[in-house]
Amino acid sequence: MPGTDLESQIAVISLLDEPIRRGLYLYVAERRCEVGRDEAARALRISRALAAFHLDKLVQQGLLDASYRRLTARRGPGAGRPAKLYHRSTRQLDLTLPERRYELAGRVFARALTAVAPAARGALQRAARAEGRRLGADAMNAGTTPPASTVRCGSGIARSTPSPTSAGPWCAG
Amino acid sequence: MNLALLRGLLAAAGARGTRAELRAPEAGSCCVVLKTPARTKR
Numbered sequence: 663m664p665g666t667d668l669e670s671q672i673a674v675i676s677l678l679d680e681p682i683r684r685g686l687y688l689y690v691a692e693r694r695c696e697v698g699r700d701e702a703a704r705a706l707r708i709s710r711a712l713a714a715f716h717l718d719k720l721v722q723q724g725l726l727d728a729s730y731r732r733l734t735a736r737r738g739p740g741a742g743r744p745a746k747l748y749h750r751s752t753r754q755l756d757l758t759l760p761e762r763r764y765e766l767a768g769r770v771f772a773r774a775l776t777a778v779a780p781a782a783r784g785a786l787q788r789a790a791r792a793e794g795r796r797l798g799a800d801a802m803n804a805g806t807t808p809p810a811s812t813v814r815c816g817s818g819i820a821r822s823t824p825s826p827t828s829a830g831p832w833c834a835g
Numbered sequence: 836m837n838l839a840l841l842r843g844l845l846a847a848a849g850a851r852g853t854r855a856e857l858r859a860p861e862a863g864s865c866c867v868v869l870k871t872p873a874r875t876k877r
Binding site: 786787788790791792793794795796797798799801802 | 836837838839840841843845846847848849850
């Protein structure tokens with residue numbers, strides 16, 4: 663069992679070095695809804711047993727959460743067991759080597775900005791918009807396409823976007 | 836801040852029709868969503 667938080671995070675990230683496991687994690691993370699073993703296996707073109715093995719590994723390390731739910735309206739005897747479904751956990755990894763605490767620095771800056779509000783609020787909005795424009799221009803120069811469609815999942819209506827500290831400008835972080 | 840960032844990004848990327856909006860936070864998701872009008876079938 664890893665000791666420090668840094669060691670723990672390295673252990674979790676190293677779990678994703680395995681290509682199939684990484685593929686499963688990315689698939690589930692991007693779906694924005696619960697994913698069953700069958701669906702995950704089909705998506706990665708692997709066996710259901712292999713998908714189940716890796717998905718459960720990801721649950722053990724806290725990268726995914728699991729729940730059980732019946733996927734059909736059938737109830738009672740013969741209805742079968744509820745399906746095990748997976749979704750991305752809320753666990754957040756923030757690994758930098760050498761170790762830096764950018765989130766802590768961000769909180770300090772946010773507190774300072776709040777103290778001098780409301781003038782700082784406008785400056786913060788302008789800075790965020792300028793940074794967004796920079797990211798968008800970079801993406802255009804790199805030939806990356808902007809988000810083109812809404813991801814629909816169950817009753818969900820749209821694709822969520824990450825905070826500025828998440829990976830990628832518009833991945834479903 | 837996230838909303839302003841995404842709006843700036845969409846403007847620079849020329850993502851016409853896609854808009855960033857605030858939505859109530861939910862587990863595993865922050866509260867800015869990107870919405871694109873549904874395409875009509877011909």
